[in-house]
Amino acid sequence: MNGPFPPHDPGHVPVMLAEVMEYLAPHDGGRYVDGTFGGGGYARAILAACDCQLWGIDRDPAAIARGAALAPAFPDARGGGSRLHLLHGGFADMADLLAGDGVTTVDGIVLDLGVSSYQIDEAERGFSFRMDGPLDMRMNDTGPTAADVVNTLPESELADIIYHYGEERLSRRVARAIVAARAEAPLLRTSQLADVVRSVVRPDRSGIDPATRTFQGLRIHVNDELGQITRVLEQAPRLLAPGGRLVVVSFHSLEDRLVKQAMSRAAGRMPAPSRHDPRAMTARAAPADFRLLTGRPIRPGDEETRRNPRARSARLRAMECIAPSSIPASEPAE
Template identity: 75%
Template structure:
């Protein structure tokens, strides 16, 4: 680095606190000359820390145009600090990472980090419609295309709406909520976050947990609007395929639906399948094949008490990591039979 330049700082932008940052960096282990992918750029907290930790190249994906603009600001900061930018921003969903990176001739990846769910910027901006704590249009889209949450709430039939709230929000009273929504929209379209939250609270009682009764239904709608679980399934499969030998995948999730998919994908890759019957040929084949990955986290990692106190949004975070095994060296002939 030129002595006249200013090194990149690790300080994230105001309003953004990356969750479990120390643990992410420990598991990812950035090194000079390597290539990494931040599949969920968001506020850029992980990206900034990775770029500051090593002289590496980082590709970053996000489908939120606002996140892309934040990434472009970080690119400009890198150019000012180093005379070049090691950050490449790509607009799109991380579930399409292979096509997005192949189109740009990106090399094999030495590491991938995914921070699942909604970003703090999206939650805190009322106009995005993610939070029942801010009144705003009922949108919930992470990007700027496709149906909004208002479209789903006002057009979906009662049975399908109940299924969405139950499957993605794990709302036990989903049918009661769907019935109330259908009755309310018959009087007037439901277009704001506050109105939807009031409808949900009218039929879902509070409990001792202190969690707002609207929380689970809002989560279910957000996941459905953005096809988050579909993105996770596709993104995990592609990330594992795109890792170079020795490359690592680090994932931070925030609720059981996400974490379950991450655990299943990593355990499959590491050969820890909760397989079918031992008499099933597929099970026999899976046991005979050597796994190409090893788990770096035997059990999910959780944030420490200090981080949870400083950043309440970290309380539900869970981190899992996996490493692609190096290709075995078959060139060693030291054990070959010697001729007399």
């Protein structure tokens, strides 16, 4: 089955596909998880590369429907059915979702964090400030929408969301403008919100649309993205069999920081406590259960960023399990 990757859906361009495949290193007989199935780009390549089983997880019902259409392309010669198994749910529930399918250990997990191309390109999903659509931004079809957030939260809470999750330094100015605008009429469309943000945030030399950071902050809040990432990074290492690998592609510093910290802890690379910290009196170096495969994050090449500008901010980190994991189940993220 080894050979060129099969053509992917032109509506979805998997970011850093060659690098993901290199670090995941799928093999015959392996069991793998694509925890952010999306358009199935990684899943398709993994299943085509070797005779393996793959579980695709996504909380977006549309992604699961796309996967169902893809499943017949990868029949399971031994057990019948397909080698692609689809699980509807958030990757923060990965361990429970897999256990429900009788899977407790796997040989590799790949995560592509953030919003998918499908979600951005579908105006009715409300993720994009470039197309007019309902101000939704939900990755699934439950819970409060972005419109609920911008029309109901106090100005101070809006400012905190936009500052902490969107990394917008003018967050208080943006929040003030949103509150003033909604006093005239509810903000229900992406174009309305984008215009409000652009009225108080001017373009800078980066060329990034002034609405980018505000939309990012609201999207992360609506979908609890950082909480979801924290929880999956606690579970994923404990699911890996010895030799198993975790490969994560992130797209902004908030995500990458969580990934870096989680992998560093697993590999025993976190800084020692200060000598003034009581923990330093009892801390002892324990053998690490994992080794880092990427000392620094891997970035996409120039050719890829030319073909797919959305890849320009991507960072890939990977680690490998070298022993049965002993990471405590409740270890908090730093």
